[in-house]
Amino acid sequence: MKPILNKIGAIFIPVNNIEEARNWYCDIVGLQAGGEILSGHLYIVPMEGTSIVLDSKVYSEENIFKTPPFHFNTNNIKQAYEYMKSKKVELITEIENNHWFNFKDPDGNCLMVCQC
Template sequence: MPQLFARIDTIFLTVSNLERSTDWYVKHLGFQVRWQMEEAGYTALDIGSGETPLTLARAAKGVEVRTSGHCVFNLFAADLQRAHESLTAGGVDVDPIQRDENVEWFEFRDPDGHILGVCHFDS
């Protein structure tokens, strides 16, 4: 069967307050706004050198944002310790660094309580 898909085009994350979340992802994670459709309730953020953006989607009125009990996505950091220190210094609720064989990681939460992860491993 031929391959149907070339890549993940975007990752959607529902947020309760689009402006607050956009500001938080830019300030704390260093993401850059690719485009915004404020009236429609979307902001696409460039994560860095990757091609797949994170698209924040404003929750519909009266709809509560639900979080998962597990990590929504992982970010890769060349310097995990530096990433941990930077987020901690910025006032982000950051868990301790964990180590398991050839991977190190930690988790933290965005303003809506979504669990996000950061990992590092030698390839």
């Protein structure tokens, strides 16, 4: 057995305000915002598969993601794009190659939605 598994457990995202970030991320993925904020600075977004951990302790403008560290999956990229537009999310690309687009969270982290 190898000591390092071939599996991603969680992705940490630096956020400025943990409560606002929790509410925003839960809203865009269709979850009820709730659950415990751990140690006053961590919130685990309950995702299917790899977890997203929002962390306000590591936030600084230097730490925000300038390129997407992962992508959210969708079955319909056009519907996802219109949904994010309706949520007034800052879209930083159009739909590219009929396959993906990038956007920013309220803290300026660059993220992606991709049709799989």
